[in-house]
Amino acid sequence: xxxxxxxxxxxxxxxxxxxxxxxxxxxxxxxxxxxxxxxxxxxxxxxxxxxxxxxxxxxxxxxxxxxxxxxxxxxxxxxxxxxxxxxxxxxxxxxxxxxxxxxxxxxxxxxxxxxxxxxxxxxxxxxxxxxxxxxxxxxxxxxxxxxxxxxxxxxxxxxxxxxxxxxxxxxxxxxxxxxxxxxxxxxxxxxxxxxxxxxxxxxxxxxxxxxxxxxxxxxxxxxxxxxxxxxxxxxxxxxxxxxxxxxxxxxxxxxxxxxxxxxxxxxxxxxxxxxxxxxxxxxxxxxxxxxxxxxxxxxxxxxxxxxxxxxxxxxxxxxxxxxxxxxxxxxxxxxxxxxxxxxxxxxxxxxxxxxxxxxxxxxxxxxxxxxxxxxxxxxxxxxxxxxxxxxxxxxxxxx
Amino acid sequence: xxxxxxxxxxxxxxxxxxxxxxxxxxxxxxxxxxxxxxxxxxxxxxxxxxxxxxxxxxxxxxxxxxxxxxxxxxxxxxxxxxxxxxxxxxxxxxxxxxxxxxxxxxxxxxxxxxxxxxxxxxxxxxxxxxxxxxxxxxxxxxxxxxxxxxxxxxxxxxxxxxxxxxxxxxxxxxxxxxxxxxxxxxxxxxxxxxxxxxxxxxxxxxxxxxxxxxxxxxxxxxxxxxxxxxxxxxxxxxxxxxxxxxxxxxxxxxxxxxxxxxxxxxxxxxxxxxxxxxxxxxxxxxxxxxxxxxxxxxxxxxxxxxxxxxx
Numbered sequence: 001x002x003x004x005x006x007x008x009x010x011x012x013x014x015x016x017x018x019x020x021x022x023x024x025x026x027x028x029x030x031x032x033x034x035x036x037x038x039x040x041x042x043x044x045x046x047x048x049x050x051x052x053x054x055x056x057x058x059x060x061x062x063x064x065x066x067x068x069x070x071x072x073x074x075x076x077x078x079x080x081x082x083x084x085x086x087x088x089x090x091x092x093x094x095x096x097x098x099x100x101x102x103x104x105x106x107x108x109x110x111x112x113x114x115x116x117x118x119x120x121x122x123x124x125x126x127x128x129x130x131x132x133x134x135x136x137x138x139x140x141x142x143x144x145x146x147x148x149x150x151x152x153x154x155x156x157x158x159x160x161x162x163x164x165x166x167x168x169x170x171x172x173x174x175x176x177x178x179x180x181x182x183x184x185x186x187x188x189x190x191x192x193x194x195x196x197x198x199x200x201x202x203x204x205x206x207x208x209x210x211x212x213x214x215x216x217x218x219x220x221x222x223x224x225x226x227x228x229x230x231x232x233x234x235x236x237x238x239x240x241x242x243x244x245x246x247x248x249x250x251x252x253x254x255x256x257x258x259x260x261x262x263x264x265x266x267x268x269x270x271x272x273x274x275x276x277x278x279x280x281x282x283x284x285x286x287x288x289x290x291x292x293x294x295x296x297x298x299x300x301x302x303x304x305x306x307x308x309x310x311x312x313x314x315x316x317x318x319x320x321x322x323x324x325x326x327x328x329x330x331x332x333x334x335x336x337x338x339x340x341x342x343x344x345x346x347x348x349x350x351x352x353x354x355x356x357x358x359x360x361x362x363x364x365x366x367x368x369x370x371x372x373x374x375x376x377x378x379x380x381x382x383x384x385x386x387x388x389x390x391x392x393x394x395x396x397x398x399x
Numbered sequence: 400x401x402x403x404x405x406x407x408x409x410x411x412x413x414x415x416x417x418x419x420x421x422x423x424x425x426x427x428x429x430x431x432x433x434x435x436x437x438x439x440x441x442x443x444x445x446x447x448x449x450x451x452x453x454x455x456x457x458x459x460x461x462x463x464x465x466x467x468x469x470x471x472x473x474x475x476x477x478x479x480x481x482x483x484x485x486x487x488x489x490x491x492x493x494x495x496x497x498x499x500x501x502x503x504x505x506x507x508x509x510x511x512x513x514x515x516x517x518x519x520x521x522x523x524x525x526x527x528x529x530x531x532x533x534x535x536x537x538x539x540x541x542x543x544x545x546x547x548x549x550x551x552x553x554x555x556x557x558x559x560x561x562x563x564x565x566x567x568x569x570x571x572x573x574x575x576x577x578x579x580x581x582x583x584x585x586x587x588x589x590x591x592x593x594x595x596x597x598x599x600x601x602x603x604x605x606x607x608x609x610x611x612x613x614x615x616x617x618x619x620x621x622x623x624x625x626x627x628x629x630x631x632x633x634x635x636x637x638x639x640x641x642x643x644x645x646x647x648x649x650x651x652x653x654x655x656x657x658x659x660x661x662x663x664x665x666x667x668x669x670x671x672x673x674x675x676x677x678x679x680x681x682x683x684x685x686x687x688x689x690x691x692x693x694x695x696x697x698x699x700x701x702x703x704x705x706x707x708x709x710x
Contacts, residue, residue, distance in 0.1 A: 004467045005499050017493055021485060205483055209476040210541065213447035213469065214497040379449060 010215040014223025018198065019231050031190065032235055035183070039243040042179070044250050055082040056122050059094045062108040064133055071129035072107075081121050110134075173262045174316070174344035180266035181312040181336040183239065184273070188335075189305050191232040192277045196285035196298050198224055199378070203289055208378055217375040225278045232274060236267060262343035272359050273308075273335025276366055277301065283370035286377040287385045297384065304332070312336040319346055329355040331362040400424045401446070401549055401580050406455030407604075408441055415441040417604040419455070423597070425548070428575050429582040430591035432690075433601035434698060439584040440477055442601070443551050446582075447474045459549065470498045473547030475538055477554050481526045487513060487537055488522040491544045498545040505544065512540040515570065532563050539567060543574065550574065552583040556590055568594055592690040600697050608697045615693050622663060623648065623686040624670065627656040630678035635659070641673045656682050 005013070022028055060068045069085050076083035086103055088094040097103035098115050105114045105122065112118060112126050139149045202208040202220075211220055240263050284297045315324040315337040328337040328347065334355045341347040347355075369391075377390035403421040407414075416438045423429040433439050444450040446457050448469050457464045474480075482490055491509035496502060513519045516536040518529075526534055535558060542550060550571070556564050572594075575581050585591050591598060592612055600608040600615075608615055628634050635657040639645040644665055649658040661670060667685075674680050688696070 004470055005497065010497065013493070013496055021482075025484075201482070206476045206478055206480045207482050209444070209447075209449050210474055210480045210494065211497065212449050213472065213474045214494070216466075379444075 005215065007216065007219050010219035011223040011226065014215070014220055015227035015230065018224055018227025022194065022228065022231050028231075028235075032238065035186070035235075035239055036242050039183070039239060040246050043243055043247045055084070056104040056119070057084050057086050057102065058122070058126070059086045059088045059097070059103055059106040060108075061088050061091045061094045061106055064109075064137075067133045067136075068107055068129055071132045072125055075125045075128045075132075079121060079125055081125055083122075083125065169258060170343075170345050173259065174319075174340055176259060177262040177266055177340045177343035178312065178316045179243075180240075180262065181316075181340060182309075184236075184266060184270050184336060185305060185309040185312070187232060187236060187270070188273055188277050188308075189302065191228055191274055192281040192301060192305070193298070194228050194232075195224060195278045196281040196294055197291070198228070199282050199285035199374070200288060200291055200294050203286065203378060203381070204291065206381075212379065217378060218371050221282055221371060221374050225275065225282065229271070229274050229278065233267065233271065236270065240267070262339065265339040265342050269335045269339045272356075272363065273332050276332045276335070276359070276363050277305070279363070279366040279370035280304075283373040283377075283390075286374040287387070287390060289381050289383075293384060308333045308336045312340060316340050319344060325351060329358060331355070331359040334359055400460065401582070402456075402458045402461075403442065403446070404456045404458065406442065406445060406452045406457065408438075408445060408450065408453050414604055416445070416452070419601070419604060419606055421599055421606055421609070423549075423580045423582045425578050425580045426575060427580060427596045428571065428594055429580070430595035430598045431582055431584040431601065432586070432588060432591055432598060432694060433584075437601045438604040439601060440553055441604075443474075443553050443582075443584065446551055447472060449474075471545075471547050472549045472551060473542035473545065475542040475550075475552040475555055479534070480538055481534070481541060483527040484525050486523050486525055487518060487529075490526065491537070491540055494541050495544040498547075500545045508544050508546065509540070512544055513537075516540060516566075531558055532560065535559055535563070536567070539570070543570070548579055550579055550581040550583075552581070554585060555583050556585055556587055564590065588690045588694055598690065600694060602698055607700075608693070612690060615690075616687060622661050622665075622667070623688060624659045624661065624667065625656040625682060625684045625686045626659050626670075626674060626680070627654075627682035628674050628678045628680055634677050638670070638674055638677060641676075642670050645670060658686060 058072065060066075060072070062068070072083060073085070086097070088097065088103075088106070091106075091108055094103060094106035094108075095113065098106060098113060101115065105112050105118060105126065107113075107126055107130065110130070112123075112130075118126075136146065136149050140146050202211065208220075244259065244263065280301050281298060284301060285294060288294060288297045311327050311333045315328050318324045319341075324337075324341065325347075328334055328341050329351060338347065338352065338355050342352060373387065373390045376393040377385040380390075380393075401423040403419050406416050406419045408416040419438070419442060421442070431439050431442070441450065445452045446464075448464065448466070459468050462468065485493070488506075488509055491512065492502070492505045495505035495508060500508070510519070510522070513522050516533075516539075518533060518536060518540075521529065521533075526537060529537065535555075539552075539555060542552060552571075555567060555571075559567060568590075571581060571583075575596075595612070597609070597611050598615060599606050626635075626638070628638070630637075632653070635647050635650055639647055639659065642661070642665070644662040646660045647657055648660050651657045659670065661667060671680065671683055674683070
């Protein structure tokens with residue numbers, strides 16, 4: 001009917017409880033929904049705003065209207081400007097419509113008429129088409145056949161040769177990783193706080209005594225960190241899928257396999273950052289007995305997360321240089337900063353390797369230190385347990 | 400049987416337990432009493448392995464405890480000890496599984512315990528939604544759900560109404576009659592006296608009295624008698640003056656019996672004869688000391704300045 005649990009089974013039971021209990025918690029749904037809403041606003045909103053910015057209503061009422069219109073449409077296509085040609089009866093109507101704002105500009109003869117100013121992208125389109133049309137007309141007047149002129153102009157286009165064809169893509173990937181880092185900063189704080197809150201909840205309800213009479217303290221700690229981590233990772237995957245989907249639907253980025261790379265990097269590094277952060281949170285929380293004291297106990301960790309947050313800005317806006325290189329290798333800051341450099345292709349393999357080694361070293365150290373402080377402090381009710389005292393009594397407690 | 404052998408524990412400068420020896424047998428309900436801070440909770444935590452002793456051993460059936468044996472222990476900490484936001488049935492199943500019970504058995508056992516405590520209809524409620532009395536019942540169910548052979552309960556009866564006390568006592572008695580060993584702490588000494596097969600009194604981390612209530616009485620150095628005599632005022636003082644070693648513990652109000660103490664080896668018939676010489680004796684009865692009286696006596700015998708230990 002019953003038999004002793006192995007350490008691994010105890011961890012699995014605790015982790016499963018953490019996952020199931022929190023996944024059904026209403027606050028979990030709310031926080032997921034809010035994060036997804038923020039992402040959608042960030043991804044979709046700039047794109048929605050930009051509709052209208054590069055879109056122009058133009059009329060060509062003059063005698064050359066037809067030719068100008070054709071040239072302008074061709075130029076607009078090249079310049080990626082959204083140009084709509086509006087039919088007007090005469091110059092008077094065109095002027096009236098510019099005044100009332102339903103027309104951005106009209107071209108007549110050698111003039112372009114606007115209400116106040118002319119957007120530079122539209123100016124380029126209109127000037128190019130005007131000079132093409134007047135050039136053709138001048139050549140025609142000089143006796144050269146119109147078709148010859150047209151074909152000569154047609155072949156005079158520049159071919160595009162890109163020396164770094166992936167540069168654009170790398171920038172996009174870097175940006176995705178940066179947005180990822182911003183989201184992760186919040187999640188790192190959030191999940192770390194869940195761990196801390198869970199520890200204090202068990203302590204203040206004294207259920208920790210019942211639990212520790214059945215399983216070792218380290219199994220309880222490991223199960224809690226893993227269960228909350230698994231839930232956090234699931235939430236992040238969901239958020240990533242929604243964010244990428246929204247970005248692809250609105251055309252902000254072309255979704256392909258290479259865009260999944262930064263997401264993968266960010267999530268991979270997040271797992272490492274989370275483990276380090278969760279261990280520290282658990283140890284800090286085990287020292288206090290009431291939720292009211294939690295804020296105070298975890299302040300240093302919040303500061304650390306903020307340092308990571310600003311470091312990721314620093315690294316994002318300074319692609320090259322020794323500073324960002326070093327910052328991106330220091331754990332646990334590397335968890336947010338390194339994926340940005342990796343996604344952009346700025347990080348040399350040895351830098352990634354060193355960052356990983358340092359991160360794993362930190363985690364290994366934290367598992368030992370945090371595990372012992374947790375063990376030493378989690379049963380001590382009342383005043384905040386001094387760190388050194390928790391460390392000392394941690395050794396004596398049953399492993 | 401469960402044995403604590405020479406267990407000591409210090410918290411920094413404060414001695415919580417000092418060479419504590421204690422034995423609880425299967426089929427025995429053991430009451431653990433002592434002043435606040437005497438070390439009851441510390442002792443229980445050490446038994447459960449939640450704390451480590453600085454010195455001494457805890458043994459079950461002669462073997463030192465390890466995680467495998469402790470799995471068969473049930474524990475109820477002093478105040479609460481449940482996840483406030485977790486649903487009753489899930490919580491009980493989880494706690495049973497932590498002690499190695501398989502999922503099906505755990506579910507069956509948890510359901511039947513909830514049924515037993517009249518909480519079957521609330522299996523899906525969160526603990527925090529229950530009244531304090533009901534939370535206490537769930538707390539006990541959590542200690543019983545894996546069918547433990549040893550039960551260690553810290554203040555299980557505090558905060559329960561008399562009906563709740565009786566219901567809990569009945570459940571515990573069943574387990575003890577089924578062969579479980581039970582040790583519980585309490586400040587309600589009348590309850591301990593009524594329920595327990597054996598009692599230990601702890602003071603400043605040491606057991607100062609141990610045995611059945613009858614044995615504790617037998618160990619007392621004196622006997623007491625309730626005596627009522629139709630005599631002039633001050634008859635009780637005249638009486639004890641006439642009998643060697645006798646003393647008045649309580650004169651009582653006029654017309655009511657007085658409480659007289661005799662040395663253990665004195666003949667109580669001498670006292671009766673002396674009383675008859677004063678006047679007609681209306682009442683003469685041996686007065687058994689209550690546990691409360693013995694507790695006061697034992698604790699004050701070892702009187703030292705009261706130490707307050709975070710127990």
